[in-house]
Amino acid sequence: MRVITVSAICFERADGAVLTVRKRGTSAWMLPGGKPEPGETAAECAVREVRExxxxxxxxxxxxxxxxxxxRAANEAGFALRASVFRTRDAIEPRAQAEIEAVRxxxxxxxxxxxxxxxxxxxxVFPLLLAELAAAER
Structure with missing residues (x-):
């Protein structure tokens, strides 16, 4: 199986909600991010992608x-996904642009x-966040 490598950022709001995006022409909601360019670290890729x-x-x-x-990849049948995910709780005001059709x-x-x-x-991602929340409530 072919592998797609991506980097993404999990933006967490104070109320616990997470930002997900939907690319134009697709139905799956995913974390914002994308594929690295040559010579780019995973973190650099994630930061560039959310800017774009x-x-x-x-x-x-x-x-x-x-x-x-x-x-498994959400929008590419037959592909596996390898994702480096980063997180932040910084407050943001996202605007759907480039290939992003919607944010939620x-x-x-x-x-x-x-x-x-x-x-x-x-x-x-969601099970990890839920496990952290449960541990914090103990």
């Missing part, structure tokens, strides 16, 4: 690694059950 896709300027030191995950904030407890969310979110 959402008009959001975020400094490298404002994101932290969340994890590296493998799953979704609470992980709802998103984990939403089949419109990409496998990366439903299988990895």
């Amino acid at each position: 896709e959402l008009g959001v300027e975020i400094a490298l030191e404002r994101i932290e690694p969340m994890g590296d995950f493998e799953t 904030w979704i609470v992980p407890a709802i998103g984990v059950e939403d089949e419109a969310e990409a496998p990366l979110n439903r299988e990895h």
Whole structure:
């Protein structure tokens, strides 16, 4: 199986909601991000992609690694996905631009059950956020 490598940022609002985006011509909601350019680190790629896709300027030191995950690609049948995911709680005002058609904030407890969310979110990112929330409530 061929592999797509991407970097993404999990933007977390104070109320726990996470930003997801939908690219033009697709149905899956995913974290903002994309494929690296030659010589670009995963973090540099994530920062560049959110600037291009959402008009959001975020400094490298404002994101932290969340994890590296493998799953199936949301919009490319027959492809696996390898994603380096970063996170930040910085407040942002995203604007859908470039290939992004829509943006939405979704609470992980709802998103984990939403089949419109990409496998990366439903299988990895949202369960991790829910586990962190449960641990913090103990």
